[in-house]
Amino acid sequence: AQSVTQLGSHVSVSEGALVLLRCNYSSSVPPYLFWYVQYPNQGLQLLLKYTSAATLVKGINGFEAEFKKSETSFHLTKPSAHMSDAAEYFCAVSRRRRALTFGSGTRLQVQP
């Protein structure tokens, strides 16, 4: 079985500060990993994905994530937070042509 753990249900950063959202996964086979963002009253938008190519993945809006097999992690980072980054972020894992398994989400607040 596969699972995802997101550490921290709420993260607050100042505008311009580093954003770090943590995700650890469990999978019996090499996984595909995803980060989705959900803005208020909207659907899930794909930020970036890891599909066994480069371990450092760049996504939209300046976000990136690094796949670390030894740590079973796929943390999401952005060097400088913007007010528009305030949203809920979901890490997800899949196992080759199977459904996505989502983490419980991390709500990012950006303080002015």
Place this chain on the structure above:
Amino acid sequence: EPEVTQTPSHQVTQMGQEVILRCVPISNHLYFYWYRQILGQKVEFLVSFYNNEISEKSEIFDDQFSVERPDGSNFTLKIRSTKLEDSAMYFCASSDEQTASTDTQYFGPGTRLTVL
């Protein structure tokens, strides 16, 4: 940019009533999915659909649920007799052959179902 659309955006129904949630996937996509998100909880997989049949379903997707692709553009989720605990946001997602090979799914904006 093509996107998945869902109607209605909000559906209110009485317990025991049937509801049909509608989705229009991205036009060249062949793989379709339904997920739900109960308020304050994680997004959960319900069912995936390919080539006019269910390819995978979760334990949530019991006999009260069904899916259908009635024509070339719509993909529907039917709940036969709604329960209070069916209240949730329901998301439709789709993939094409290439994106499905890496399990990349594109999500619609969701339908909020409220069962009274």
